[in-house]
Amino acid sequence: MIIKKVFFIFLISFLWNTCDCGKILVVPLEGSHWINMDIMIKALHSHGHSITVVRTTKSWYIHKHRVYEIRGGSSTTFAGLQLEMFTAMYDLHGIICKMARSMFTDEDLMKRLNETKYDLVLTDPAWGAGIMLAHFLKIPLVYNVRWITSGEGHLAIAPSPPLKNVLFLFIWELQDRFLIDPQYQAVCTEFFGAEIRYRHLLQGADIWLMRVDFVFEFPRPTMPNVVYMGGFQCKPAKPLPPHLEDFVQSSGEHGVILMSMGTFVDEVPHDMTDQIAAAFAKLPQKVIWKHKGYRPTTLGNNTLLVDWMPQNDILGHPITRLFVAHGGTNGIQEAIYHGVPVVGIPLFFDQYDNLLRLKERGGAKILTLSTVDEDNFLNSVKEVLSDQSYRENMQRLSRLHRDQPIHTLDNAIFWIEFVMRHKGAAHLRSESYKMPLCTYNSLDVIIFVLAREGLFDYTKCCINSSL
Known part of the structure; x- marks a missing residue:
C-alpha cells in the first residue's frame, strides 16, 4: 500500500x-x-x-x-x-x-x-x-x-x-x-x-x-x-552574527524593533505589507523583519528583511525595544523571558488568546488582522514605544518568570x-473525564431535588384543596 x-x-x-x-x-x-x-x-x-x-x-x-x-x-x-x-x-x-x-x-x-x-x-x-x-x-x-x-x-x-x-x-x-x-x-x-x-x-x-x-x-x-x-525553551541571548550586530548598533539610542509572523506565515498580503513597511519607515528605530516573497514598495532604509533570524538572541539584545508578533506561544514566552513589550497581530488558533493574557498584564497592544493599516499600526507601535509602562510590566513578568526553584525543562524531564x-x-489522574456531562455538573442531582420539591409542593396543594 x-x-x-x-x-x-x-x-x-x-x-x-x-x-x-x-x-x-x-x-x-x-x-x-x-x-x-x-x-x-x-x-x-x-x-x-x-x-x-x-x-x-x-x-x-x-x-x-x-x-x-x-x-x-x-x-x-x-x-x-x-x-x-x-x-x-x-x-x-x-x-x-x-x-x-x-x-x-x-x-x-x-x-x-x-x-x-x-x-x-x-x-x-x-x-x-x-x-x-x-x-x-x-x-x-x-x-x-x-x-x-x-x-x-x-x-x-x-x-x-x-x-x-x-x-x-x-x-x-x-x-x-x-x-x-x-x-x-x-x-x-x-x-x-x-x-x-x-x-x-x-x-x-x-x-x-x-x-x-x-x-x-x-x-x-x-x-x-x-x-x-x-x-x-527560553535561554539567555547569544551574540548576534556580525551583520546583524552591526545593523542593531547602527540604531543608536533609538534601538531596534523585531517583527515576525511565526512559522506558518512567511508573508502577509501585499497591500498590508506595504502599509506596515510605510509605517516602519516613519520611525527612528531600526527594524528587523522576518519576511519572504514580495518586497514592499514602501520599504524604508531603516528596515532589514531577512528569511531567518535568531529570534531569541535579538529579543535578548539590550537595545531591542519592541516585538511585533502574531502571538504564538514560543514568541510570547521569549518576549516575557527577555522583558520586551509586544504589538500583536493574531491570525488563528491560540494566538489572540495568548496576546489577550499579555494585554491584561499591561505588556501588549493588540491589532486585529482585518483592520491593520498604516495609521493604526504606526500609532500602536509609537504608543508601546513611548509609554514606559509596557516595558516596565514586561520586565516585571520577566523577573517573576525567572524566579523559580528549578528550571522548567528540568521539571518536565523529572515528570517524564x-x-x-x-x-x-x-x-x-482524575477519572472525571469519563463522567457524563449531566453527572459531572451535578445536573442529575439538581433535577432530582427540583422534581422532588415540585412533587412535594404539588401533593401538598392537592391535599389542601381537597380539604
Whole structure:
C-alpha cells in the first residue's frame, strides 16, 4: 500500500549509558510545535534515554508560501479566515487518521514497536496519532501541549466575559464533535472496538506538560497530573552574527524593533505589507523583519528583511525595544523571558488568546488582522514605544518568570522519568473525564431535588384543596 511508504518513517537515535535509561516513542507535530519538542528530545537524550521519533516523510503542515488574502476591514473577513482554518484542520486530521491506519495495518511495523518495549509515548495531542498509538501499545502517555480543542480548563472557572466564553466553547465543541472526533473515533472503532472512545483516550494521559505558567496564564485550579513548564525553551541571548550586530548598533539610542509572523506565515498580503513597511519607515528605530516573497514598495532604509533570524538572541539584545508578533506561544514566552513589550497581530488558533493574557498584564497592544493599516499600526507601535509602562510590566513578568526553584525543562524531564519509573501516573489522574456531562455538573442531582420539591409542593396543594 503506497500510503505506508509515503506517510511515515522513523528517525532513531540511541545513547546508551550505564544509567537506567528509558525508551521513548515521540510523535510530534511540525512547525513551531516541533521546535519545542526538539528541545525536550535533546534534553531527554542527554539524560541517556533512547528516542524514536515518528514523523511523516512529507511535510503537510507548513505551506511555504501560503498567503491569506484580506480584502477590506469587515468582520466577515476574519470569519472567512476562521472558516478556511476549520476546513484545513478537518483535512489535516483526515491525513493523520490515514497515517494511523497505515501504521496499525502494517503488521511488521507494529511487531517492531511492540518488541522494542517502549516505556512511554510523548506526543502533542493537537493531532491524535500518538494518542491512539499509546493505547495500541498499552504504554503510558505524556503530553507536550499548549492547548487542545477539548481543553483542560473548566467553564465554571473561566475568566470573564462569560457570554463570550460560552460562545467560543460552543464553537470549539462543534468543531470537536463534528469535524475532529468522528475521524479519530472511526479509527478507534476499526482497530480497538466501538467501546473505546477517542475522547477518553485523549483526556486520559498520565501527565500533561503545559507550555505555559501562571506568570502568563490566568490562575485556576488544575489536576495534579497537569505540570506547567512555560518558557522551558527560553535561554539567555547569544551574540548576534556580525551583520546583524552591526545593523542593531547602527540604531543608536533609538534601538531596534523585531517583527515576525511565526512559522506558518512567511508573508502577509501585499497591500498590508506595504502599509506596515510605510509605517516602519516613519520611525527612528531600526527594524528587523522576518519576511519572504514580495518586497514592499514602501520599504524604508531603516528596515532589514531577512528569511531567518535568531529570534531569541535579538529579543535578548539590550537595545531591542519592541516585538511585533502574531502571538504564538514560543514568541510570547521569549518576549516575557527577555522583558520586551509586544504589538500583536493574531491570525488563528491560540494566538489572540495568548496576546489577550499579555494585554491584561499591561505588556501588549493588540491589532486585529482585518483592520491593520498604516495609521493604526504606526500609532500602536509609537504608543508601546513611548509609554514606559509596557516595558516596565514586561520586565516585571520577566523577573517573576525567572524566579523559580528549578528550571522548567528540568521539571518536565523529572515528570517524564517519573512516569517511566512507575509505569504511569494513574494516581494523579482524575477519572472525571469519563463522567457524563449531566453527572459531572451535578445536573442529575439538581433535577432530582427540583422534581422532588415540585412533587412535594404539588401533593401538598392537592391535599389542601381537597380539604
